[in-house]
Amino acid sequence: MTALSPELPKQISNWFTDQGWSLHPHQRDMLARSGAPAQLLIAPTGAGKTMAGFLPTLAELADGGHNGLHTLYISPLKALAADIKRNLETPVAGMGLPIRIEDRTGDTPNSRKRRQRADPPHILLTTPESLALLMSYEDAPRIFQGLQRVVVDEIHALAESKRGDQLMLALSRLSALCPDLRRVGLSATVDDPAAIARYLAPTGCAVLHADAGPAPDITMLHTDEAPPWSGSGAAYAIPAVLEHVKQHKTTLIFHNTRAQAEVFFHNLWLANDDALPIGIHHGSLDRAQREKVEAAMVAGQLRAVVCTGSLDLGIDWGNVDLVIQIGAPKNVKRLVQRIGRANHRYNAPSKAILVPANRFEVIECLAALEAVQDGDLDGDPRPTGPRDVLCQHILLCACSGPFEADALYAEVTQAGPYADLTRADFDACLTFCATGGYALRAYDKWQRLQQRPDGQWQLRDPRSAALIRQNVGTIQDTDTLKVKMRGRHGAPLGEIEEGFAASLTPGDTFLIGGQIVRYEALREMVVQVSRDKGRRPKVATFMGTKFATSTQLSQRILHLLNQPDWPALPAHTADWLHLQRQMSELPRPSTLLIESFPHDGLAHTCIYGFAGRNAQQTLGLLATRRMEEMGLAPLGFVATDQATLIWGLEELRDPAPLFDLTTLEDGLEGWLSSNALMKRTFRSVATIAGLIQRNIQGQRKSGRQATFSSDILYDTLHRYDPDHLLLQITREEALSGLIDFARLRDLVARVQGRISHRHLDRITPLAAPLLLEVGKVRIDGEGRERLLREETAKLMQDAGLAEI
């Protein structure tokens, strides 16, 4: 056995020797570099990242000479913080180290929280929200006195959300309080490590790469039966998946949406003749239910877990030896991170199987598989830090005491995501926090900051601090209602979206937690259900968000389609592509393919934009608007990640006007202002920025109450102050998120008028599956009126009533 690290104190190295363990090279490197002001470690799952992050802390605390807080550990999950605490306490006790470790999350009792403020532990494990809250107390400088290290775990996941932006702002405050603070980031494999390093510390951060380990053993599922033409259920693959579950110890079966996970679990259970112990885990399930599955998983009692992204982050799940991804992965980076969940033994290849849910996904799975082999990960550049998060930060700073605008601006630009923030943008946020903005300046409740004679800013009413603290955080849960079994002590089952609940009528059945339940009533914002014996739910299940295929993966698919032949594809799929090439052509990367053909008595047009589901959906909305103006009487459309299919009464002869950027942008403006999505985005922005509160003195407003007041505010601002800061933020977010106009704009720029418009006499092989897609959007315009007029006239004629 090689010697452990020279930096390690005796108690620690002895313990390692007693366990018969040695250090991984990257763990030793992290020890050697423990003095660096900022250090990022990139390591695959299972490589002992967390230990690598904590070893320097244990070494520094071993002599018992440090008083107060030494290391702050931040994780994106409460559960992860608790998990790490358990995993640390065992070795620390074994080494006999005088170290106190505690966690602090939303679940920590208030008495313990108070004690932690008075007498902080050596190591505090917490979440970004709990840290932001802690920083907002007047005694923050005392709490954090002497802090040496901050370890940010799963930083790649935090960097993708506003939670990470909030955390980086908190860290910039912390560094101001504790100038010697060293930052450590722990990240899974990512496309752009330098970007994560800049995110953690914009003034310079070293990057350490752990050995990536052997390449994963990843394949596409081969079944005798070809996948169906459309849909996302993958029911055809159930027998094959069960067979794989039998051959492995523990299998994780990942899905892209909760709804798909529910349906698949239900079907799996119906086919599970050997009664293998299989569980389900996703974010909408009741916490107690999820914890039960997690415990059973750690204890090795489950053979498989059907799950969603809720299992994406680093909790150690024991002996997973196979990962199955149902449905095209949509995003290569996420796929790689999921595959890493299999086989937690470092240096053993992870085993994964991709299961395409339909014929097109066979192609997408192959493209993703090749991308993983090439190590070609996808990622979108992070935009500048969002300003609604900054507004919340400013308000929280004011809670902790008066501040100088110049000093706070300087501090904020030390945070990675805000390094490029202009002074004007900062001042706009400060003004918003102080006055609510031009249109709202008459309202007392939004006059929250005032400038003192010495120029410092402070809360106008110190009592408002409580309300600001109660609404800390950037997580916007969609509005959900709890689901419970009927009866006085009905078991809680989980949550469904308010919109889905509104669509139910008593007697409707749906799936939750793998069982079919019948909707009975809504009482006090709780959905009451009863058990149902049926085998088929009437309503599939709640919606959930769908990911759009990433830009990089879409490009790979386009290049794959342009190969002369496809030996890597199963025959059923290759034959289908050959037929398309024969009848029409295959979409190319630099040319936009549009097919027009009659089908079922209506004119159809299929636009192969490969811009991802959200942008293709937006294209459908904007193109049909334009077509309505052109008198083409569109009746409806449907969008997938690859294409938008539009049908109507008149044939499209010239597609060019649909892709004029100015017209598209005009149409977008008109459509956006009345769009429900904009209002939803505004609600989340306004909540984060502190314009509206979800929590008022412990009482949580129901989603509908909050919607109502935020809708009124939206309309008011839209009418009287269209350039209001929060409307600017809302617009930016809506355009890049679900509306994804950015990708539509990229598409127009990419093809630059190079459109290949094919007029065909019948539907083409590539377009046909779109007819089977669910989620068709109906256009209620001139087309439908015209059809109705024709039909009613004909009915009157037939009845001999036309002349009366």
Place this chain on the structure above:
Amino acid sequence: MLPPYDTRDTLARLEKDLARTRAKSVICLGDSFDDSIAARGISEQEFTWITRLQAGRHWVWIEGNHDPGPLAIGGTHMSELPLPPIQFRHIAQAGSAAEISGHYHPKARVKTKAGEISRPCFLIDSDRVIMPAYGSYTGGLSCEDPVLVNLMRPEALAVLTGDVAQPIPMPGRRKSLHD
């Protein structure tokens, strides 16, 4: 789970229609308030709104099967309104003549190339008119339902609502015309 906008939306439309037609009388054919609104109580704002609409008009509330009895709201409350020769009531009664009623909220479907189009409709024959729902999010009964088929004469018309009112022979009664 009717959204609160339902009531507002309905009242806004009613206000516009009253201004346009300058109606002197308003006769509500029952079920004007559904259970959920009755349960949470009509809001202050909506109450004032209705009172404002009632100013200067003859306003009759006919009792419906869903209405929780007379509400403390202005206007005349009646179980039926005879206004000879016309009879206004909530539910149509077989055998009556010159009757105008609500309750069923008939809907008619028309098959087109783009699938079926369903619209609220008036059912009209020489004995009666059954009115569609005025409310924004109210369901309806297919006019092919035996209850409606039995109430209406064979030559009844269904008049579809929309931008332009469009008559068709009442679906479900259509064939019997040639019997």
